[in-house]
Each structure stands twice: as structure tokens, then as C-alpha cells.
Amino acid sequence: MERQRGNIMQSLDWVTITLYAALAIMGWLAICGASFSYIETDFLEFFSLDERTGKQAMWIGISILAGIVLLFIDKQSYEFSSKFIYAFLILLGILTIFISRDIKGSRSWITIGSFGIQPAEFMKFGTTLALAAFMNRYGFRIDNKKDFIKCLAIIFLPLLVIICQNETGSALVYLSFFIVLYREGMTGMVLLSAISAIIYFVVGIGYEQTMFDELPVSVGHYAVTVIIQLLTAGMVAFWCKEKRTAIIMLGINCAVALISYWTAVYLFSFNILHVQYLMLLFDVVFLLIRARIDKRQTLMWATLFIVVSTLFFHSCDYVFNNVMKPHQKVRIEVLLGLKEDLAGA
Numbered sequence: 504m505e506r507q508r509g510n511i512m513q514s515l516d517w518v519t520i521t522l523y524a525a526l527a528i529m530g531w532l533a534i535c536g537a538s539f540s541y542i543e544t545d546f547l548e549f550f551s552l553d554e555r556t557g558k559q560a561m562w563i564g565i566s567i568l569a570g571i572v573l574l575f576i577d578k579q580s581y582e583f584s585s586k587f588i589y590a591f592l593i594l595l596g597i598l599t600i601f602i603s604r605d606i607k608g609s610r611s612w613i614t615i616g617s618f619g620i621q622p623a624e625f626m627k628f629g630t631t632l633a634l635a636a637f638m639n640r641y642g643f644r645i646d647n648k649k650d651f652i653k654c655l656a657i658i659f660l661p662l663l664v665i666i667c668q669n670e671t672g673s674a675l676v677y678l679s680f681f682i683v684l685y686r687e688g689m690t691g692m693v694l695l696s697a698i699s700a701i702i703y704f705v706v707g708i709g710y711e712q713t714m715f716d717e718l719p720v721s722v723g724h725y726a727v728t729v730i731i732q733l734l735t736a737g738m739v740a741f742w743c744k745e746k747r748t749a750i751i752m753l754g755i756n757c758a759v760a761l762i763s764y765w766t767a768v769y770l771f772s773f774n775i776l777h778v779q780y781l782m783l784l785f786d787v788v789f790l791l792i793r794a795r796i797d798k799r800q801t802l803m804w805a806t807l808f809i810v811v812s813t814l815f816f817h818s819c820d821y822v823f824n825n826v827m828k829p830h831q832k833v834r835i836e837v838l839l840g841l842k843e844d845l846a847g848a
Contacts, residue, residue, distance in 0.1 A: 511574055527563050534559050582636045589633035589657075592626045596664040599623075603668075611670040623673040626661045633657050634680065638687060645688045654684060671831060692742065692804070696811075699734055703727050703816045708823055709839040717768045720776050728779035731812045732756045735786060735805055743801040748793050756782050783809055 535549060535556050551557040599622050603610045612619045634657050637643070643650055662677040678697065685694055710723030732753070740749035763778040787806045794802035823832065836842040 515574075527566075531556065531559050531563065581632060582639065585629075585632040585636035589629040592622065592629035593661060593664060595622045596626050596661060596668070600664075600667050609669045611665070611668040611673070621670075621673075623661075623665045623668065623670055626665070627673075627676065630657060630661050630677065630680070634683065638683075645684060651684075651689070669828070692738075692808075695734070695738070696808070699730075699812060700815055702730060703812065704819050705839065706730065707816055707819050708835070709841065711820075718772065718775065720774060725776055725779060727816050728776070728783060729760070731783065731809060731816075732786065734812075735790075735809055738805050738808060739790070739802065743799060743805060745793070745797070745799065745802065748790075748802075752786055752789055756786070780813075783813060 549556045550560055552561060599613055600610055603612050604614065606612055611623050612621050634654065637653060637657060638645075645651055645654070658677055658680045662674050665671075665674040665677070681689070681693060681697065685691065707723045707727045710726060711721055713722040714720060715722060715725075736749045736753040736756075739752065740746045743749075759778065759782055760775075763775045767773050767775050787809050790802045790806045790809075794800065794806070823835070827835075833842065
């Protein structure tokens with residue numbers, strides 16, 4: 504038994520444990536800072552179960568004890584039970600949609616008296632377990648389309664359930680599972696696309712109302728078109744291994760952008776954003792021609808990246824103004840500095 508304990512202690516990822524402990528302590532201190540006046544508060548009150556800090560400390564202690572217990576469970580037990588745990592938590596998440604109370608537009612909490620649980624938090628554990636068990640199977644390969652699609656299904660099923668609960672904050676956490684897939688060999692283009700989408704949204708929405716000093720053109724919209732051009736050039740140079748093509752394309756884009764800006768400011772005014780869209784169309788045609796001549800299929804993906812990026816960016820305004828709930832819009836506006844957080848949003 505002593506030998507088994509020694510093996511467990513040696514196999515632990517102490518870096519991850521240290522980071523977890525640091526985050527848990529910082530989270531608890533943040534609650535302390537938000538909940539108390541230090542001048543009037545006795546030290547022991549921080550651990551009172553009547554206070555938020557005491558409840559948080561209790562849950563941290565319970566999670567540590569649960570983690571210690573889980574270490575002694577055999578690996579085969581996890582692999583066998585993972586699918587049942589995953590299925591049970593998915594069903595619980597679906598049930599939550601119908602039986603939970605509406606709390607600030609979200610139906611994600613099951614309350615029993617004064618006690619409440621959020622199944623979405625447990626679904627993260629179930630998804631992690633199911634994904635790990637599936638990827639640990641003999642013969643699993645991330646570059647196999649069937650295996651990759653099954654991994655996506657394991658991730659997106661609970662994500663869709665949580666979105667149906669209107670708990671989009673928790674749903675966004677599930678996107679971090681793609682980092683695990685990247686570590687297993689998934690192409691970096693998926694991560695690039697995800698990061699690009701975030702950049703388009705933040706820059707486009709954040710600077711939509713900011714105009715150039717000399718021209719009535721949105722800085723946010725113009726900046727996004729430039730970012731699409733730069734990312735595409737980088738993709739062509741480093742992923743498609745076509746540096747010469749990337750340099751030619753980027754050089755033409757920069758030259759046309761500078762000439763159009765100078766012309767609009769000093770000769771006659773016009774919407775330079777239209778020129779940027781024409782240049783994106785030029786990039787698509789140029790890459791299609793190069794793909795045909797060089798017989799490089801990867802260049803086709805670069806053209807698809809331009810088209811999807813442009814369509815996604817133009818959908819951001821509609822989603823932000825017509826799809827998102829008012830409380831979601833307010834949080835984003837506060838985060839981007841578009842509004843002051845006077846109401847504590």
C-alpha cells in the first residue's frame with residue numbers, strides 16, 4: 504500500500520496542482536475583497552458558512568478531498584464509467600432546462616430549498632472524462648475524420664445543451680477543449696480560425712463607431728479587412744509554404760490601400776472600405792489562379808478562409824444587435840469600454 508501511495512505521489516502533475524491551488528486562493532481572496540469591509544470584519548468571519556467566503560472555502564476543501572479520493576480509483580474504472588457519467592449529466596442538463604427557475608434570463612440552476620447546483624459545471628467533468636476515454640482508445644488518430652467528428656460531437660453536445668439553458672458564459676468554456684485536440688495533432692488552422700473570429704468581433708464591434716478623422720469610414724470595419732489580409736498572407740506563407748505568393752499578394756494589398764487612402768483624403772472623397780472589399784475579392788481570385796497553376800490544394804483553404812472571415816464579420820453586427828440578450832450585450836459593451844458599468848453589469 505505504501506508503495507502504491509509513493510507511485511501516486513510521483514505520478515502527480517505538481518505544476519498543474521500548484522496552478523490550481525493558486526487560482527483557487529486568488530478566487531477566494533477576490534470574493535473576500537468584494538464582500539467585506541476589512542476595518543469592521545473579524546478574521547474568523549471570513550470562514551463563516553453564513554458568508555460567501557466561508558461557503559467558497561468549504562467548497563475548495565471539499566474539492567481537494569474529492570480529488571484525493573479520485574486519485575485512488577483505478578484507471579479502468581474511469582474508462583468503463585465515463586460514457587454512463589457523460590450520458591447521465593447530459594440528460595440532467597436537458598432536464599434542467601424544463602425544471603429550473605428563470606434567473607436573469609438563464610435556466611441553469613436546480614434549487615432544492617436553499618441549496619442549488621448548476622449541472623453545467625458537472626458536465627465539464629463528464630465531457631472531460633468522456634473525451635479522455637475516447638482519445639485513449641487503441642488506434643485513435645485525430646487526423647482520422649471519423650475520430651475527429653466523434654471528438655467534436657462529445658464537445659458540442661453539452662455545449663448545445665448549455666446554450667439552450669441561456670448560460671452562454673459556461674458554454675464558451677467548452678471551446679477550450681480544442682486546445683486538447685490541438686495537442687493531439689489537430690491542425691493549427693482551427694485555432695487560428697477561432698482566434699481570428701474573436702479578433703474580428705472585438706475590433707469590429709469595439710471600434711465600429713470610431714471614424715477616420717478625414718473620412719466617414721468606420722475604423723473597426725476597415726481594420727478587420729486589413730487583419731483578414733494579413734492573416735491570409737501569413738497562412739499562405741507559413742502553412743501553404745508559398746512565401747513568394749504571400750509577398751506578392753501583401754505588396755499589392757498595401758500599395759492599393761495606401762493609394763486609395765491618399766486619393767480619398769487629398770483628391771476626392773470616397774468610401775475606401777469598398778476598395779478593401781475589392782482587394783479581398785482580388786485575393787480570392789489570385790489564390791484560386793495560383794492554386795490551379797501550382798496544383799496546391801492548401802491555397803484553396805486560404806481562399807475559403809477569406810470568404811468565411813468576411814461573412815462571419817458581417818454577421819457579427821446582426822448577432823450582437825438581434826440575437827444576443829440585453830444582459831449579454833451590456834456585459835460585452837462594458838468589457839469593450841463602450842459603456843460604463845454603473846449598474847454593476
